[in-house]
Amino acid sequence: MIEVQNIHKSFGDNHVLRGIDAKFEAGKISLIIGGSGSGKSTLLKCMVGLHTPEKGKVLYQDEDFTRMDFEDRIPIRKEIGMLFQNSALFDSMTVEQNIIFPLEMFTDMSRSEKIDRANFCLERVNLAGRNKLYPAELSGGMKKRVGIARAISMSPKYLFVDEPNSGLDPETAILIDELISELTEEYQCTTVVVTHDMNSVMGIGDYIIFLYKGQKWWEGSNKEIAHSDVEELNNFVFASPFMKVAKGQF
């Protein structure tokens, strides 16, 4: 489980996060949603240690991650898998090298064991046989799937996903959502997803927090979100014509 307590983060005069509290449970998919500039990605980056909050704590199984030094963070970081918005694959490495890179760094697995693991992860994301391709040779959806394969190579306890569906067609976006859902179930990991995509919200959101102007404005499940009477949330959720039409069916 991951818990964030009273997180504050500013960039100069811009106070991006204003005291966020939330609990993200194992085996569930938690979604952080909100408009552009609401602080979603900043919160995610505070949780994984890419940003240091000015105030507040990020607790991994009750251990305060924010106050740990680099060395103390390593055991927790080995349990983290992350898919970045633009995949962040190492572009000078092949797909296979990308996946076995964390294994090379942190395990004593033999070469054949690492290759087997890479093949397993690639099969898991339906990319078997693409081992020797470079990221530049992959489509956007394939890059995301390789990013997921790399994220699960160390069997993560915590899975962070930043905008998994951005730039993808609706069909591929649904496939990625299904994959995240299956992997969360399989590894019983604490999965935190930052997204704008209402299909993801309605499809996989076990627990959702809505950020507005750097504050947690609403929290609940995907079953509750359509019936909320919070105006800012409704403006966000039902902004698209499609969702306006769909509203009547909830």
Next chain:
Amino acid sequence: MFFTYFGQYLLLLKSVFRRPEKWKIYRKEIIHEMNEIGVGSLGLIAIISTFIGAVMTMQIAFQLVSDLIPTSVIGQINRDSSILELSPTITALVLAGKVGSSISSQIGSMRVTEQIDALEIMGINAPGYLILPKILAGITMIPALVIMSIFLALTGGLFGGAISGAVTPADYINGITDGFIGYTVAVALVKAFVFGFIITSVSAFKGFYVRGGALEVGQAGTRGVVISCIAILVADYIITALML
């Protein structure tokens, strides 16, 4: 402003020299970087050094017009200039452009495409993994290139003198061997070591903290080269003042 950047540079160096996660991986990277920096620059340094040696011989001969000065002095002047100044400094300035800009843009583009963030999230010490192999390769390969540069500058001087008729090969060889002080090579190697460190670490620093996109990555490369060149010239002066 200067002190802010300098402090940030020192903090980055502290992270760079943290204990590596796995030496085996680092060893592979070091060999790769030695190949990139050393072998990849051999041709360029060879051509530059040979021609500078040849031109130096002709220019020294042009300025030594007195019949009272033996022509073997041309070899002596060329030798000491090449060993003490031209080979280490010109090699370093050329490599600051070639290797330095490559390091800045390589690390800078990794920064803007979040690859460095990905390394950090995995628990890998990104400054160590990305920069340490480059620094170690720089401080070993640049002195090696400088030694080669000295040898080729002197050889170029021999051919330049012979072809132009400025000095006979016998007089030139007599000049470069007469009164040779081995300590000058030690000074050149100290300079090369320091220059190697400056080129790799300053360029890596500029790339590591780049923010923005492709344009900023390019600008970081240019700034890295400019700062490296200035730092090389300042270090050159300090080492010369301290060692000679």
